[in-house]
Amino acid sequence: MRLVTTLVVREESLTLYGFHHREERELFEQVQTVSGVGPRLALALLSVHSPEEVRRALTESDLAALTRVPGIGRKSAERLVLELRDKVAAPDAAVPATGARPTHGDGGAGDQVLEALTGLGWTGKQAEAALATVTARPDAPQEVSDLLRTALRELGR
Template sequence: MIARISGTLIAAEGGEIVVDVGGVGYELQVSLNTFFALPPLGAQVALLCHFVVREDAQLLYGFLDSAERALFRLLIKVNGVGPKMALAILSGMSVVELQRAVAGDDIARLTKLPGVGKKTAERLLIELRDKVDLSALGGAIDSAAATGSAADEAAAALAALGYRPADADKMIAKLNSAEMTTEELVKAALRNL
């Protein structure tokens, strides 16, 4: 099993990347959250991996942090959710957002994700309810929830204004949000459009 890949990022397009490791290019599928957090082409990158072997393909999925990989592995265990849908779910919301949606039984939020209907959302809530918590996904969620409250609130406010949650997260991530209030973050994000 391939658990980690470290090398030079040589291609990145549409959620697919290629990492050169000693002259061999490994193609990985990544969520949009990971895709937009990658360094520029030609830079060194290290990704955690999940390797899937099917009858017709061998696929590598890449993640920048262990929390996203752990959640991906939980999602693909849900009946009716395969790796492609799990990646789409992780592209539509961050790990913290998904954890909050499951904890709050937020079916409406889950059905806004591409490919997730009401029945799939209900199945996700039922099967993940006891599995998705701060301790199960590791310290990455803990630290993000503790340090990102103003940023999380600002992203939620932008989503309420009609921006896609993933876009709202990116807008907030571009700002130096450490010492800004929620209101300041929202104003700054809207000014930067």
């Protein structure tokens, strides 16, 4: 079993949050981009609803579902819908057009590189795009260190 984590850095604390699936972590991070939503509220949202339910509620403007979460009132729900409606999509929509996904969820080199890149501060989308570009090359490196180095060069362009 794998545990997907994210580190939230504040002036007074370093807090590590763990999730069963990468999809939960990505939604946790995305929800926090909304003004007034921090880790506690994002975690409460995922405690009440599954990621699929949150995406559905946001895309369909289901304020009733969002206000069932402790700490989210009508105004917060409206702000969440307004800012995230167009940004959240079903996980399948995030698959590159080639149909090849750089990660396999098996802890392979691609997953390790993605975790390293997001740990260094790039967004999941940026990291996935760089990794997809690197792995699409015929001479793509196979070792994690070489793959990471090449992806970092790609992000530096």
